[in-house]
Amino acid sequence: MNSEDFHFDSGGPGLAANELERELLRRISAGDRDAFRDLYLRYHRRLARFLTRLLHRYADAEEIINDTLWIVWQRAGEFRNASRVSTWIMGIAYRRALNMIRRAATHERAMMLEIAESEGSVSDSAQALEQRQLLAAGLAKLPLEQRLVLEFTYYMDHSCEEVAEIMECPVNTVKTRMFNARRKLRTILADSAPGLEKSL
Amino acid sequence: MNNHLQSERCEEEAARLLPWHVAGRLDAADTARVTRHLARCTICREDEVHERAIRALMKTESSVDYAPQPGLARTLSRIDELERESPASTPAIAHAAAIPAHRRSAVPWLAAAALVQAVALGAIGTVMFHRQAGANQEPRYATLFADVTPPADGEHIRAVFAPDATLGALNDLLAANALSIVRGPSHAGVYTLAFTDPHEANGRLDRAVAALRANGQVRFAEPAPHDEVALR
Missing domain, CATH: 1.10.1740.10 (RNA polymerase sigma factor, region 2, helix turn helix motif)
Structure with missing residues (x-):
């Protein structure tokens, strides 16, 4: 990369x-x-x-x-x-x-x-690829607004205020969406990918 | 590591800031606040490890390469096309047009050149107007996309709509701003809009352009130069 x-x-x-x-x-x-x-x-x-x-x-x-x-x-x-x-x-x-x-x-x-990421590569380890796929599938089950808050924060490193500006909503809404997203993602992963959840 | 139950999640404000602490996007005061909280909250310390793992996984780049060149070529081509259709859409030209009058006067030669050009274009426009008026012939038929000469007076707007914009949505948008399409689309998809009642157009141009730009169905909106509209 x-x-x-x-x-x-x-x-x-x-x-x-x-x-x-x-x-x-x-x-x-x-x-x-x-x-x-x-x-x-x-x-x-x-x-x-x-x-x-x-x-x-x-x-x-x-x-x-x-x-x-x-x-x-x-x-x-x-x-x-x-x-x-x-x-x-x-x-x-x-x-x-x-x-x-x-x-x-x-x-x-x-x-x-179900997200079937076709992003595999010979350089990815099988485990890393599987983990990414499981996480992607878990993220896809989140409500859109919650998933986006996670994406903007963890993938793009935007601050809470910046996410609020991008999504045109109050900062507190972003915090609430993030709180709910984390809680829900954890439940989803525990149910659908217990192996991944335990490894995190 | 997920030892605690959902019901055991920490509800403190510092816990709500944890993701941005993990992302390194808190200011110094909030960083100190979260750090102090982490020192005494087992739940949040576990959460921090979990969130760092999630973030690391999300950050993991796959080896998929997205080829930017075709899209870049298409976008540059689109810019070329639009500029041929509407030179005022060039950022530099549009910017110059937005310079306040007192600043424009700092370059008198440019103002003089513009004046000469305006007079010349005005003369051509007048000649064409009279020629057309003299002919006084109504077209016997019209096609959907035939050029319709807009009224010589009044303000005009050039706009490009999203390709998937629906007719109903466009009609609503135009009606809400008292606009109608008087020409277009050009090869670049540019439409010329005019106020349905030119006499009520005074002072509404900027608001209408702003309303169009704010609408998701509109890709581009710009006041059209009078001369350009009259000559076409």
Whole structure:
């Protein structure tokens, strides 16, 4: 894995990454396509993974990615540094994805699906792959809003306040969703994957 | 490690912050608060281990490679297409258009050039208007996507709608903002919108553009330059 690809402002504020992305936005607002290309490539992998998990179809994920980055191109000049760039972009992607889910009612369909992640690779150990699949199946059984809070926090390292901003809800709602998500996930894993739950 | 029962979960506020402590996204005060709590709460210490394991598993990257190039190429192509259709959609141009008048006056040559251009375009527009008025011929038929010349006065908006936007939703959106489609779609999917009553359009343009932009069915909305609308 290229560490540059997986650059989630991880481990805290990620100030250097945010500064770089702010500069990219400034250049994009002046019509700089190289800057747009850089930003697109920085965000594609994280958006692809997040949205594919959310929408279950890469084609849908890619449509949202392209929509999101297209909006970034259009509105880069409107970014006011009130939040991190990643929060702003994830907010756009989240709202687009939510619209797609609501329109297509894929959420209900997705909730009934057992996630069969086709992400196996020769470099993954069988145990790690199985654990990821079990966890993914457990996450898929959570209500969408709860699952997203977990994704934004654990996968993308967003703060509670940032998750609230992305999901356009009060901070306390995020905390409650997280609390319920953790409790429910634990119950799900204990029932459906007791081996995984014990190993955690 | 899951020794405690669900009923034994800690309900304190510090426990609710635990996930962000695990993610390293608490400020110093909350970090200290959670750390103090962890020192005395067995349940939360167990939870912390569990949450770190969940996070590590979620963070585990698979070897799947998502190819960004096709999507990037499509998006750049879409930008090219839109800019050909609507040059004002270029961020730099749109930004310049948004510069307040007192700042624009700092570049007098640009203002002069714009004035000359405006006069020239106005003249062309007038000629075309009179030519059209002189002809005074009503079209004998119309097609669904035929260009409909919008009224010469009034404000216009150029917009791109989501491909899966429903007709009913668009009708509602346009009606709510007293807009109607007067031209489009172009090859890039751009529609030109006008206020149903041009006399009531004064001061409503910005609000209508904002309302369109806020709507999930709208991909792009921008005030259309008068000259551009009149000349097309």
